[in-house]
Amino acid sequence: MSLDTLNRDDVSVLPDAALCPFHGDKSRAQHRERKTIVLTGASRGIGHATGKLFSDAGWRIITCSRQPFDGGRCPWDSGADNHVQVELSDHRALPRAIALIKERLNGAPLHALINNAGISPKAADGRRLTSLTTPVETWMDVFHVNLLAPILLAQGLLDELKLGSGAIVNVTSIVGSRVHPFAGTAYATSKAALACLTREMAHDYAPHGIRVNAIAPGEIKTDILSPETEALLAPIIPMHRVGTPDEVAKVIFFLCSEAASYVTGAEVPINGGQHV
Template sequence: MPLNSGSDTKPVVAVTGASRGIGHAIVRHFYKNGWDVITLARTPFSEVCPWADGIVQHLKVDLADTQSVLDAAADLKKLLDGRGLNALINNAGISPKAPDGARMSAIKTPIATFLDVQHVNLVAPFILCQELLDPLRQAGGSVVNISSIAASRVHPFAGAAYAISKAGLSAFTRELAHELGNSGVRVNTVAPGEIQTSILSPGTDELVESQVPMKRLGRPEEVAEVVYFLASELSSYVTGTEIPINGGQHT
């Protein structure tokens, strides 16, 4: 079924991991600014989303499974029904912990867990960018990848597999921006630090107090605003860059 929009002139954004936290803040911000929003998540459409037609613009996908990602990309193109894709936001990510909740080290991470993290956090964005390149080109669109402060620094809570996947996502951003520079498609990354979400680890308050000059957690909405800037024409000459959103952490 095509997008249920009152106007084909609305820009269209697709967001993975859109059911909670940063992803949910992102979809709310784009919707508030008049975009058609397509959500992709492993969970059903969230009832707290503020628009009734979202349920028919929601795609369930298992980002750890290649075929599921390919199927979701095909379904997304059917939803577009010939329209271009103005923005793709690769937000979904997983960061598994040890059984006692501790950080998973590189040496002790099970191989299967490592591969799952890479597929969700890095391979799935890779596939989506390849599969959705034509509608992105059609719209002169933008890709925004959600990396992490852990991509460039050893983090006390984010595991090694997560950090490796996010470092790869940052490198993928640079490569894709270089390749697509003359195509009209821009590719950028944001790297959040300590953001107020449901997956914060115990000890985050102490980390914020000792390492974040602004002495507070970031809000998901503060990430969404930067993502929107990079996805929109407000940043029309910005590509291949990474913007940290961390209150000055690691400065």
Template sequence: MTSPTDRKTLVLTGASRGIGHATVKRFSAEGWRVITCSRHAFSDKCPWPSGPEDHIQVDLSDPENLGVAVAEIQKRLVDGGSRLHALVNNAGTSPKEPDGSRMNSLSTPMHAWRTVFQVNFFAPILLARGLFKELSAAKGAVVNVTSIAGIRVHPFAGTAYATSKAALASLTREMAADFGPHGIRVNAISPGEIDTAILSPGTEDMIGDIALRRLGLPQEVAETIFFLCSSQSSYVTGAEVHVNGGQHV
């Protein structure tokens, strides 16, 4: 029987839907403890065990909340006798115009830029820095979730979202260089059009631009995240893996 100290632990932001849900299920199926962070309260509809005890409700758009989140994660690790083997920065925000269209570089208000970069860019590095000792002790892994929108103008994702994800890809390389000497691997995954409940209308029209001619599934993204957090990728760091069915080519 696995003891609490032997059981691996993941901290995951943005766990309330889509890729986050699939990631929790994938790691839970392998026996990992998953500490989830989301701006939403835990719901009894969530399909994984130990949710209420291992869920932290936190709004990452507020810089003041990051220190509180780190302290609470550290407390739960100590209380559970766990080490931190992986941090997955999946939380993201992409504001739209009132009619649902993308916010471009001319129309995006400054407050939206600040909120998007706070959630999509600053939160990942501040969480990783705050949990550095815990990750280092377990020779853990960090996975940042970027986006295909970070490498091309996207019909639905706005300018602030796209540039924040491009910045996160660059940050991943910097983190890999800085965290690597301490035994921490840092990689990114870049999803394309994934079939979730929050797809923008018209996404199906983009299938012709995807080499595999279909939308991706959340569990396919979760599989790649799990690979990058497992010993199977023990010599992989500083990479950005495109999970988009060949859309980027």
């Protein structure tokens, strides 16, 4: 991961401008033009695949999660320096996290904010929590992470997103529009609310040159998807398989690219036709 500005130490690793002035100027220009993404929930699954895809495309990755940076799992460069550890279920911790992100940006534009982090608690015996069984504390934790954190991050980083004519992508879910055999009520309703929020944000942020979209993944092969669940659900999906994190990451990348420059307020289903 690159630094926000070029210092004297950085110059030493660039080609000698006196010997190759055009190449040196090009390297400096590329450094200045490198795009930056803020990504929550990057440690596994969809988030990890998204971080890797953007990193491979040359983007600088600033990550936020409640876990410390794991250099063994995260392949993007300077990851430890660009990681902000924050408990997203505590809204009082968000102002400090936003300040740390701004410090890392150091006045540079932000080109994308991906609100991927989410929690889906289960009962002690592993069953889904229904509207009859979900404790109040669980409702609060789920909505703080899945809905309030995206609101506060977008508000707090508005100036940087304006500078970058940025894109915001909220990760919703197929369970926001239908009852799911495993996902709990609090998780499902928080994702439905996030889909509604995406439309509202698209309207509110458009005058600032910022696009806001959502993706709604269905069954995706991540660490939390058991073989039993995959075997049960794959036959009812028209494509007869679950999706991969890479397939989701590619849609996120499209929504943050110039190819989607006139796309805002959309929620893109990524579920192999499971919703039809």
